Amino acid sequence: MEFSSKLLENAVYEMSQLPGIGKRTALRLVLHLLKQPDQQTKRLATALQRLREEIKFCTSCHNISDVALCEICANPKRDESVICVVEDIRDVMAIENTGQFTGLYHVLGGKISPMEGIGPQDLTIASLVSKAKNGAVKELIFALSSTMEGDTTNFYIYKQLEGLGISTSTIARGISVGDELEYADEVTLGRSILNRVPFENSMKMS
């Protein structure tokens, strides 16, 4: 692509560094900003930079937070004996949206992945283990994605907690509510039969 302006080329280049945004999309976005009032670009630029510079993470669960202890960890109504281990802050938002979980979270910041060079020391596992050793934790729920990396990470943490008397579980895998059986993949369908739920329980939840 040939640009008539260095400023434009530079803005398009930086925009196209974002994941899933190619050069053409980046150009469309940048030209859109040029058609809007100056203020919109200023607000976007300021919001991104302020976030990057002033970002804080909760000292306990490592969720993004504006204060030292996030709202969830600071809430006395949450059950601090149950901790749900997730990969990313988006998972926290997704589980919070269900309204079904009253415990606390622990955000790992990723999964162990030798292929990508991510080891246990790159995640917040040490802080989770020391939290577990302090005694208040009774149950750990693993809510990582069920990939090889997710399973490896679950197992690594499980091994670190051995002998502490903490019960561990993973979230249930099965057919999505509303899905047709015939379109489900075999592994999921197989797991949903193995981990079947007493009928009375399933009625309580719906």
Added chain:
Amino acid sequence: MEFSSKLLENAVYEMSQLPGIGKRTALRLVLHLLKQPDQQTKRLATALQRLREEIKFCTSCHNISDVALCEICANPKRDESVICVVEDIRDVMAIENTGQFTGLYHVLGGKISPMEGIGPQDLTIASLVSKAKNGAVKELIFALSSTMEGDTTNFYIYKQLEGLGISTSTIARGISVGDELEYADEVTLGRSILNRVPFENSMKMS
């Protein structure tokens, strides 16, 4: 969506103001920036703001340019007697990429659209007409999209130039090179038959 941080919420909101970017995509982009070095966010924010603040348009063709007269208009090798009228700077880039046009451009900045409240005075039509009246222009090529708005705009400009002895043309509509006839729409196929090209000419071009 419930956010654990006002800074995050604000950055996601501003990002989701861009066209085609919803809240979820905006969150993914912002979290991506947080995982990258500080410098990347800073460069993006600075590039966008510098572009918005220092943006200039060529005084002759209204293309985006860092200087008063854009590279194309300032190039003595370009034929200033032929002007290609386009809607947007992306069209200039697309035509330049073909390497088939050696004249100059005129960027209208949009099309006349009563539905969207865009009249002739919102576009750079007056500047095009005064350029035409100065005498150097011999041919005008309309390269707007062939919608009702495009046709209206072409016709409006055509009327303004009456009596100046400037020849006008529109770019050819027809079946794309490499396309199968059976999948072409009727209007395009009809036009490509009406505007058929002598066989010798078609050989010269390929």
